[in-house]
Amino acid sequence: MSRKIFIGILGEEYLGLNGLFTNILSLLDIAELGVSTSIIYSLYTPLAHDDKPQIIKLMNFYKKSYRIIAGVIFALGISVLPFLEKIVGKTTFANDYIQTTYVLFLIMTVSSYFFSYKRSLVYADQKNYKLMHFDIFLKFLIFIVANISLYLFKNYMIYLFVTMMVSIFNNYVVAKYVDKLYPFLASNLKLEAKEIRPIISNIKNIFIHKVAGTIISSTDNIIISIFLGIVQVGIYSNYSMIVVSLQGLLNKVLNACQASIGNLLMLETTEKVEETLQNMTLLSFFLTSLCTVSLFCLTNDLITVWLGEKFLLGLPIVGVCAVNFFTSNIKNPLYQFVNVSGLFKEDRNNAIIGVVLNISFTLVFVKEYGLFGVFFGAFLASLITLVLKSCFFYKKFLHKSASYFLLSMATFFLILFIEMFLCEYLCGVVTFSNRAILFASKCLVCFLLPSLINYIVFHNTKEYQYLIGIAGSIVLKFTHRLNRKDRLHNPIF
Known part of the structure; x- marks a missing residue:
């Protein structure tokens, strides 16, 4: 507003x-x-x-x-x-x-x-x-x-x-x-x-790491302004605000675990550390895939109602922004583990490579593809950095190959692209004359379809069973607390 x-x-x-x-x-x-x-x-x-x-x-x-x-x-x-x-x-x-x-x-x-x-x-x-x-x-x-x-x-x-x-x-x-x-x-x-x-x-x-993170997160608008003009910065900033808001919500969920990661890395075996990393990464995928699909399929509808059609970006640009959002969040658990492990000094080269790749790709692609090129270059750099960081952590801390973790990541990206394509297709098929009902229907598609696909693919994995167990225990604790409050407020004499 x-x-x-x-x-x-x-x-x-x-x-x-x-x-x-x-x-x-x-x-x-x-x-x-x-x-x-x-x-x-x-x-x-x-x-x-x-x-x-x-x-x-x-x-x-x-x-x-x-x-x-x-x-x-x-x-x-x-x-x-x-x-x-x-x-x-x-x-x-x-x-x-x-x-x-x-x-x-x-x-x-x-x-x-x-x-x-x-x-x-x-x-x-x-x-x-x-x-x-x-x-x-x-x-x-x-x-x-x-x-x-x-x-x-x-x-x-x-x-x-x-x-x-x-x-x-x-x-x-x-x-x-x-x-x-x-x-x-x-x-x-x-x-x-x-x-x-x-x-x-x-x-x-x-x-x-501070320099790398700041440069990567703060140069997009500067490059857009120099090459494409200040108005393009303004139009993109509307999308950026939505992305940042979702990012903040996800970070609150995923970063809540960071305090306990330090104890885990110091006290547990490398097998337990790897298992926890995989559990957290799957949780990150479940949450991030829902948000990414919603960003791709619903953002232009939201901008149209909110600000008007003249502030819309093309679907390819929205798509690459959504995939960028996914890449940033799916790697969150891995980056937390690397940070808490204390490997700042050893990890410096990856940070430098990430900055060089981000700026280089962005400058190359913006000249040819405009706004799409800025975000596509950032996506490529982020993807390469994710691979390098995975190999680094597995080699330096877990002392093993990162092949299984990288295969999981590739699977996540493949499933995400399938979900994005199917949801966009179904949202295009849905038709209602009432704009509110139409938007609500699309929201339902973006929630139910990815959730169903994620369940079908992962319900037999040990990571999924672990997450279900944790969710069940939280529900039980919450129910017990509610029942306890009810008994305190309505005592039986």
Whole structure:
């Protein structure tokens, strides 16, 4: 709804500018160096042992580091100003206007570093659920205040300024709340030199992965803007928002297991580790295949109702975006295992290869195939990196061939393509004059058909039986809890 209001008042060119600046500043986030990841890992042990002095030292080091990083990102951001006109490409905006709005974006990004580091302590302490109400309130507040400002002033700069102030306010409130949760943080204890060395060592190892991930996730819009124009960035950003929302939901499910993977890798046999990886990968396939088929078959219908037909992309482009989404999520369990295994240093080459391939393929294909080429190049790079990462983990940690795992991956892709083709065909056959009933029918097809195919193919596998057992135990626990609450509220005398 917010995006529809934005486009209705300002237009798709502003939307493209918004998406482009977001990507540029995500790219500058490389300056963060992986400090947050290293600090979070360092916090696990003192939190487990309630070592308050060490927690204080780490958080003070974190605060100092993030203030330095904020300064570096601001300096890097300002250094981009002379090149903005070329990056934005064909546009009706004056260069002075582009630079001013970009600086507002930059200030909003930099300001977050003065408060957001405190969130990491809550995350490491596995209490991030306590911040959910702040995040929900922030989204609601931004929606209300930003859209009112858009409606009243119809001015993009005022919209940005209001969004920035609300974001700063939220980060400040969260920081004060964290201070109340951990009142012992009000101390000036500092890490000794010998305590800083392992953190710096971790940062060095994580940095390459940080750079690789940021470049891969943040360069698409920049390349699209340079080669195809800012309007194309705006049109794609609507699809990107849907993809990112689904990605977030899947990550919450799949990343919930990450904390226990560390113990698994340290305490269990390699056979148990491999078995768990295969179980999690099959779960990832079940969830991701449903989402991917829905993205392919339903997104254009959703965009048509939401924004109108002029914002549609062709089905081949939607298809390659959906397959890209699938590739990113099916590899999630493998990447979690690699990250928790501590093989950052050994895995650096794979990260570098992934970046080189992504940029090279994207630049080659965008000239020939336009928007489709951008995402097809990203898909090829991601697929090759998945193969390399699989071989690496199996060889370095499990000490065996990755052939069975790669065969499973090939099977997943084959089944996905079959499901996408069949669902698209059936959705084309379904006809109802009522648009709501038609969309609901297509949703039903996109849920039932992949679920049926997945059941037929996998129901006899040990991974499927394991997942069914886990699902059954969760249902039993939930039912028991409901029955217990019912007995407490309706006692029998």
